[in-house]
Amino acid sequence: MMRTGVAELPLHTGHVPPWLANRMRKLSKIVLKLLVEEYGTKGLLERLADPVWFQAFNNLIGMDWDSSGSTTVTTGIIKEALNELDLGVKVAGGKGKKSRGTPDEIRLISEKFELNPEKYVTISRLVAKVDNVALQAGYQLYHHTFFLDEEGNWAVIQQGMNPRNKLARRYHWFNADLDKLILPHKGISGIKGSFALNTVDKDTEKFQKSLIEIAQEGKRVEKDLEVVKAIIKGYSVFYKPRDVNVKEVYRRYESLGKLELNVRALEFIKELEVKDYQTFLLIKGLGPSTLRALSLVAELIYDVKPSWRDPVTHPPDPFKYAYALGGKDRVPFRIEKGTYDDLINFLQKLSETGNKEILKVVKKISEKWKFPEEEKVPTF
Structure with a gap:
């Protein structure tokens, strides 16, 4: 209508x-x-x-x-x-x-x-x-x-x-x-829309900084992402986010597309010692799927949440x-x-x-x- x-x-x-x-x-x-x-x-x-x-x-x-x-x-x-x-x-x-x-x-x-x-x-x-x-x-x-x-x-x-x-x-x-x-x-x-992954909303400076820091963790980011996926599948793991419906959070991210890390892009971020969000976004190979994966890890592993407000x-x-x-x-x-x-x-x-x-x-x-x-x- x-x-x-x-x-x-x-x-x-x-x-x-x-x-x-x-x-x-x-x-x-x-x-x-x-x-x-x-x-x-x-x-x-x-x-x-x-x-x-x-x-x-x-x-x-x-x-x-x-x-x-x-x-x-x-x-x-x-x-x-x-x-x-x-x-x-x-x-x-x-x-x-x-x-x-x-x-x-x-x-x-x-x-x-x-x-x-x-x-x-x-x-x-x-x-x-x-x-x-x-x-x-x-x-x-x-x-x-x-x-x-x-x-x-x-x-x-x-x-x-x-x-x-x-x-x-x-x-x-x-x-x-x-x-x-x-x-x-x-x-x-x-x-x-009912929600949007919004990393440029008000009060997201802390989240932006966290994404950059997490991206520079290298192999640890990949392991964190696997931990989240294991929880979703029902496996028992050593870590579980507190007071969070993990499956609901995961579905929200997954509804926007695949969650895949471009390892080469993460290497560039670490090698260049990226400090600001503008340079971070301009890194070659940093696409929607990689940012979704990093944001998911930030929210469920490090308890740093993005904004989900659709700014339309x-x-x-x-x-x-x-x-x-x-x-x-x-x-x-x-x-x-x-x-x-x-x-x-x-x-x-x-x-x-x-x-x-x-x-x-x-x-x-x-x-x-x-x-x-x-x-x-x-x-x-």
Whole structure:
């Protein structure tokens, strides 16, 4: 059942027809230009990092209000627009194979803006590791878009898919303090789960430190993991956690995937004498299964617990913006080419004349308007 007030972002198939994609590009260029003129490049990045604002922009240009494809299509349209315009902000990355080209694109953009490229390549890698490893709720990242302006401000929009329920989760970042990986997100859009392995939640500094120390124990970690598995199987062992339902704790971890230690990654952590959580996460080979195994050992053997709070925010979905032009799948109504062209021409004239007072008048008229709830239906 579709929840009222939120976008669930289910997996959709299909594509955007060329006639609509071309208009999306034109409209996006005008809107992005107006935004930079009004708020600067930093102001634009702050808005892109806001899940509600991003969804509203998606609805405005005609993408489906509740589709996982809204992220990939809308960020793709924005990337094309910003990379063609000379506004002082560029975009790297994208979906699937395009995301793997992010480092090279970031280097080119950084050189153009005379910024330190490796700083932003590292940021890109780290935020991806956080949302794929440090924070686990069954979602696998497949989309990563990195926004960078000439002043060095950055934003990231990335998305993961849960293969079991076929729902997407979108992660938003903006100029986060990565020296302290605690509550680093600007916002997370999706359906809140009953739990998530969350090692970047508030009050997790002690747990982060414990993970690093445990990882450096070498063979002992493997033995500790075997002790836990033996308890689960019902064997009598010399150690048993006090006041803990071991099987219930184990099932929670196992529901997120396999629990396997990458021994080579642990060796790197020990050899490099890793001290901070950022470096720890960036170690090659430290993936979700290894972090799950280390966290299980920390909780059941050393009695140091992670947070199990799912940090998703449930922003009210700005469905009203879909009434500007309609939706690709005809929700709330079919997009009319003539109306779309009229809006593009109108905004183009406003941009050329610099007279934006009329937009403020339109805002006053529309901001209190509420759409009929019965018209908010799932798209397919």
